[in-house]
Amino acid sequence: MSNAEQPFYRRPVWIVVAIFLAVVLLGGGIAAVTGVFGGGDDDNTAAPTATPSATSELPAGAESVCGLEGYATENDLTDAPSATWKIVGNMATPQDSEVAGPGSTEDDGRFNTCFAHTPSGALFASVNYLAASSDSRNVPRLVELLADGPVKDELEATPAPASDSGDATRAQVAGFKIDSYSATEATIDLAMSYTGGTTDGQLISIPMVVRWEDGDWKIVVDVSGSPVAPAALSSLGGYIPFAGV
Template sequence: MNDSEPRNPFTKKGFIVGAAIVGALALSAIVLGVTSLGTGGGGTKTAAPGTPTPTSTVSADAESVCGLSGYEETGILTAPPTTEWTIVGTMAAPSSAEAGPGETDSDGVRTCYAHTAEGALFAVSNLWAMGSDARLAPLAVEQLTAPGPGRDAAIAADTQQSNTGTSVQIAGFKVLSYDGENATIDTAFELNTGSLISFPSAVKWIDGDWKLVVTDEGQPPFRPTTLQNLGGYIVWAGVQ
């Protein structure tokens, strides 16, 4: 590559390290340094949607850590959920009495989400928002990443976020898969430049809450890609 060729921002060291420090949380650390985006090679696989299956008897393992009701073994979302939005860091974060977050600690870490497809969506969205805050991001990684070498790698990483004047907000979503134990949520983001990005996230139900899944290197299992529009996504935004 010569100096005149544009570089793919997703191959830059800053992107890789930025993804590692917060797993897949710090979209700001990843995206706010991006001035132009090439179409990435996303490896996501879509799952056939299922019909929500509420279960009347919830086992101890399936119960929410803070007692939020609701449990689905399968589920999809076909419309935007009723949502209250709060700015966390630089991003609007969703909340509802049913889906969560059910708890916010003294540091501002937002935890405890319903054991439903909607709860998984709210968990992922709040993880992204907390990742936009340099103070909250490492705390969220520590509390809300699935245990394992990937979590350890993300905690051990050391990356500083920089302010480039670019901001990003949630614009929509797709539930790619949900089986009660694992969920993959594809979030569409809009930059203040008008560009749109897709970035799927995987979460797993562990110890009464949704925890982010990362690779053993502490990086996201999926890659972001650019979008031409929000076709196929459910439009859902706290900032218009």
């Protein structure tokens, strides 16, 4: 069957993105996540924390697209940041519109963008991006959340319609750790708690690689899938507890 005859969610590039952004929340589970792509780096050791650099003039391209203040070149996030938790899709998401973001909220609050150029901003962006993918109405816009690259190019050339399909499986963030952080790219390891379906009661590590582009954090996905593989967890050991439910 050709791609033209297949539903968008069975086309190879959409499988990559759907598993990374949506299937992990709507019923894919750890077996599907790790089975379709293995990721690149399985080392989840957190990077040492450091004081962010202070500068009176930001480098070119470092400014937030919506004017959020804050700029850090190194990780200084050692505790859970302050947040107001709101439901987006089926996930509780951290929000702080004046500090970490989102600075832009659309479609009655279900599609949020513009996060601060800081470790907290990268963390909030990672959770909010997963939450956006848990609402099937956001499917046509998920490409807007991706970093530049071949996957984004193909999705822009073959846009997907909204979907009304769902699953009993649900996921909520339970904790996080910053595996790496710089002013250009960060890896935010989210510990996700799953309920329902075959993943009921599981904790799963979902590392999100985000890149600073066009004044916001964007998700990095390549043609082989996630740069860092998801993995099952036995506990929250090594993670900073961070949850809204």
